[in-house]
Amino acid sequence: MSLTTNDVEHIAHLARLELTADEIDQYRRQLSDILDHFAVLAQVDTSAILPTASVLPLRSVMRADTMQPGLSTEDALANAPDQQDGFFRVPAIFGDDADGE
Amino acid sequence: MANDLHTLTIHEAADLLRSGAISSVALTEAVLERIVAVDNDVKAYLALTPEAALADAAAADATLAATDDRATLPALLGIPLAIKDVLMVEGMPTTCGSRILENFMPPYEATAVGKLRAAGAVILGKTNTDEFAMGSSTENSAYFTTHNPWDLTRVPGGSSGGSAAAVASDQCLGAFGTDTGGSVRQPASLCGVVGMKPTYGRVSRYGLVAFASSLDQIGPLAKDVTDAALLLNAVAGYDPRDSTSMNVSVPDYRAALTGDVRGLRIGVPREYFIDGMQPEVEQAVRTAIDALAALGAEVVEISLPNTEHALPVYYLVAPAEASANLARYDGVRYGLRHPDAETMWQGYTMTRGAGFGPEVKRRIMLGTYALSAGYYDAYYLKAQQVRTLLKQDFERAFERVDVIACPTSPTTAFRIGEKADDPLSMYLADVFTLSLNLAGNCGLSLPCGFDEAGLPIGLQLIGPAFGEETVLRAAHAYEQATDWHRQRPDLRAQ
Structure with a gap:
């Protein structure tokens, strides 16, 4: 199993x-290397x-x-790390400055 | 005598406290002096709270003075203990050996720690660990590496290496660690002390910072088997706050130490004696098994055919669970937040990129990959299926035997830096310990000899789920017939 740079960037994302x-x-x-070593599992009949x-x-328990x-x-x-008026304060999520997805 | 109190075992100290020969304050002072004398070299502790420890010790002395029938007092009353820094202890920081939790003060306490306090134990401080308990040497701690008291140029094992080194160098009377794939037993083996992983579900995980939730278990590190039994007595049991703690009765583990192993069936798995293991380890473990046979145990060769798959299964399942558990470190509610993050998105990626060390990032990446679309079936699901086969191996074996005996670690303590750049070779350090966690067994490591360099060798005894009494009984019987557990490293000579 050989990962590409793109693969690694995708996983990191x-x-x-x-x-x-x-x-x-x-x-x-x-x-x-690690995934190569783990390829042995593919040979196990499951x-x-x-x-x-x-x-x-x-089991689920009730109380x-x-x-x-x-x-x-x-x-x-x-x-x-930051708080205001009894809330956690975080950087903007939406809007022009929020480089989200 | 007064200067040597730190060398006592828990059961020795408990007897002396009850007879009035010593006080908990004197005992705790002796241990604190020992820490000052040797921990600059060993580096077992991440944090110490001497004032709180001495206050707890004074309270224990007051309880002793006010009690006529001291035999009824809990065994750990007034006993100074160390706690691995992945368990939340009120009044002490919990860092998990990570920069991302550098200044974290826990808002509540782990159930296991609360039980120790209720038993009157004196908590000395927090011990070093590989970051988030991921490692086999403490070299992955973001703060420093702990040194093996038997040879300061070598690792103590990990991830509970701080606790193991503290016990081995008499910097506490006993300690707790956590074991996800061997993190109590492997450092116990490398440091020449007793370390036990109880059955998953035996000890509450509430207040233990999660690494791999289906595998993590809290366990004691001790100077001998009797102490391990006393420590397990104090923390075992059902906890409504941990849905995976089992509501089954807790026996008196010390009462299980009868010294009698006649007729006990001990299985020796051929897959645990492999090419590449240190010859002295194999020899010492086989000699130990012969000693158990001489005590009347019946030795049976067995096979655990899926053993070779345990390592890949573990390093897929544990990182997958870790990648989910560690998603909580997002810089919002606690822990590090990267000061340069301008958006929420950057807050996540920059905080996590800067806050986690290389091994934690490697495992998050591995686990994320194993869980990701297109690879889930081939890696994560496959690993869970082979995990079933590993479990069945042990179930079949325990139809024929009561206990399984094998090495804890394929080698004695390796040199600091020796495996640091080769993750796969570091992972192999756990090759004999991790199948227990996957299969849900209990297990224990105890000293069974030394190699030519004078480094301790560990014998691993494995029991079925909730078979702690049998494992402790076999370990204690072996211990009584040998004196490995009485050997201590000479730190002054190094």
Whole structure:
């Protein structure tokens, strides 16, 4: 499995990671090596095998819908990089300056 | 005696505290002095809170003084412990070894830590870890690398390398780490201490910063098996705040340490003795298995045929889960926000690009790729299917045997920098530990010898889900017949 620079840039975009050109080149080579090593899995016959997402026999549990104390606004905001009037403050999402998608 | 209190085990110290021979304040002071003396070289701790520790110790002494029937007091009362810096402890920063959480102060405390406090334990500080517990050497910590107390030029293993090194160098009486693919057992092996990964669901993960949610489990690092049992006693159990903690009864793990392994069936998987492993490791582990046989255990050769697939399965499943878990570090609610970001979009990409280190970024990339359109079936789904086969291997084996014995790590501690530029070779350091997490077993590493360079070797004992008592019983019986656990590194000689 040989990844291209475009592949790596696409993955970085999906992962919301800004990478330098050096990082892109390094990850292209390293991830290609790692995926080569993992190609062995393709040879395992799993046609009749269900996937395991969790080792536990998990079931949904119910509890009474009663009010319980949670984090105060002050505690929830204590680590915020920026805040205003009891809210998290962030750069513009929409508008001319917001280079979003 | 007073100067050597830091060398005590937990059960030794607990007896002395109850008899009135020592105080928790004196014990805690001895450990804090030890930290001052050696941690400039070992670098096990990321943060220390001596004043809070001494206040906790004084409170423990007051409880001891006010109690007539001291046998009823919790085993950890007044015992100084260290906590890996991925668990949230009130009043201490939680960095996860990452720049992205450099100044994060947790607004609540992990259930496991709360249980330790309720048991009267003294919390000394936070220990170093590979960033977000991703690594096998602590070299991925954004702050510094911890050094192996047996040879300061070598790694302590990882990711719970700070906790393992702190226990091995008597900078705490016991510690907690987390194990996603071997991160308690491998550093325990490399540092010559006992480390246990309980069954997934045995210990609440509430307040543990998530790496791979279907694999992460909190576990103790200890100077001997008895201490590991006491530490597990304190944290095990159901927690309504962790939907993956299991509501099954918690036995008294210390009571399981009967010293008797007669008739115990021990499986030795042929796939765990591979070409390329250090010959001294194989020899020490086989000698340890012979010792268990001499104690009356029945040794059976077994096969775990999918073992060779565990590494690729793990390094697809764990990074996939990590890539989702680490999406929360977006510079909005906590953690780093890149000062130059002008838009929301830049805020995400610049913050994450600058805040995460190389290995975390590599795993986010790998996991994102495995989950991405067009590759999901070939990588992530395939890995989950092979995970089922790995689980079935162990289920079949545990129909025939009670415990599986094998090496913890294919080599003893490697040199700092030796594997730092080769991620695949670093991943191979976990080749014997990660299938347990994938299959949902419990496991433990304990010292079983030294190589020619004087570096510790670890024996791994694996049990079925919720088989901790059997694993601890076998480990304790072996420990009683040997004295590897009494060996300590001589830091002054280095």
